[in-house]
Each structure stands twice: as structure tokens, then as C-alpha cells.
Amino acid sequence: MKKEPAIAIHNLNHYYGKGALRKQILFDINLEINPGEITLVTGASGSGKTTLLTLIGCLRSVQEGSLKILGKELFGTSEKQLVKFRRQIGYIFQAHNLLGFLTAKQNVQMSVELNRDLSPSSAEARSTTILQTVGLGHRIDYYPDNLSGGQKQRVAIARALVNHPKIVLADEPTAALDKQSGRDVVELMQSLAKEQGCTILMVTHDNRILDIADRIVDMEDGRLT
């Protein structure tokens, strides 16, 4: 039996602006991604990669076409349902959006507490364990300001993966990192994802990491080529 794709997109279009300023950004996107696959999206600046990622991430509403994640159609769903879908997705963005007034562990723990009904002590234990897995066992009580770029990105990865999401979306996760840290970060994502069986979709300009992909898709002027 054919497995259901983790992400299935058919004839997806997207527009920004209204009236005379309305501009089409995505054109007839068709893409299916199987569970456990690592897919990279490359393409020039402004080609629509981030727009596509935020649509898949339930961070904006589908205007035209079909977009299913984990078998559920996003076209026509309410904002409330979109918020529910977001719980099944881990996000890793370039600006890692860690909260500066929380330690590494507290940043991860907050994500656990927002998503799961666990006691604070279980949430804390889980957070400590995943930070150890990403090699930050010695930095769990540090504030983001006292961590390097690569270390902050690892905290962001720990935060994204701590709830074992089925889908992980990453937008330029290595952009701010030097070669070795960038490599370490994606290899870490790759091994954690393989362990947890999750599907990764990553937007990147970084041609140093293309080899980790099961598949690479290229965007040009709002179209997948």
C-alpha cells in the first residue's frame, strides 16, 4: 500500500496585496513529500520559498489550491484549526527567536508546557535530556546572550524537536553560522529526524549542506522547477 504523503500540495497559488496591487507570488505548486524525507528548497531571493514554508507551517491561510499536511486539508480551515495543526510542527528559523530572559532549558521547557499536558518536573527532565542530546548538557542554565550562534541554533533545534513533531520546517537554519557549525547543526537535525521518523523541509541558500537531502527542489519566480 502506498504511504500517505506527509505533505501533499496540488495546484497551489498564492497572492499578496489587494485590488490593483494584488500580485501573484506562487504559481501552480505541486509537491508531495513522504514521511521521513528530508527535502531542501533552494532558489533565488524573492522566489517565494518562505511564503511556501509559512503556508505549509499553517502560519498563513491557503487562498487557492489544495495543501494537506498529515492527511488533513488546510484549504478552508478555520484559524482555530490552523493553531491546532501548528502543534504537530516544529519550526526552526534563522532568527532563532529564543527568549532572552529565559535560559536554554527554560526556552525548551516552555515549548513542552505549551504543547503537552506534563507536570513541570517531567517537562524539565525532557528539556534537559534533549539539550544533552544536542550537545548542550553543559549550557542548560545559560541565557541566549551567553551562547554562540551555533549553540543558540542548537537550542532552537532542541525546542523544535522536544515534542517529537511529525514535520519540521526550517528556514535558513545555517545562514548565520560558520561552515563547521552549520554542518554540525544540519547533521544533528538529520540524525534526530531519522531517530524520530519526522519529515523535514528546509529552505536554504547554503550549498555546503545539499548532500544531507533526500531530495532538492528549486524555486524560480514562484514556480517549482
Ligand SMILES: Nc1ncnc2c1ncn2[C@@H]1O[C@H](COP(=O)(O)OP(=O)(O)OP(=O)(O)O)[C@@H](O)[C@H]1O
Ligand atoms: N507580506 C508580504 N506582502 C507583500 N509581498 C510580500 C510579502 N511577503 C513577501 N512578499 C513578496 O513575495 C515575494 C516572495 O517572497 P518570499 O519571502 O516568499 O521569498 P524567498 O524566496 O523566501 O526570499 P528570500 O530568500 O529572500 O527569503 C517577494 O517578491 C516578496 O517581496
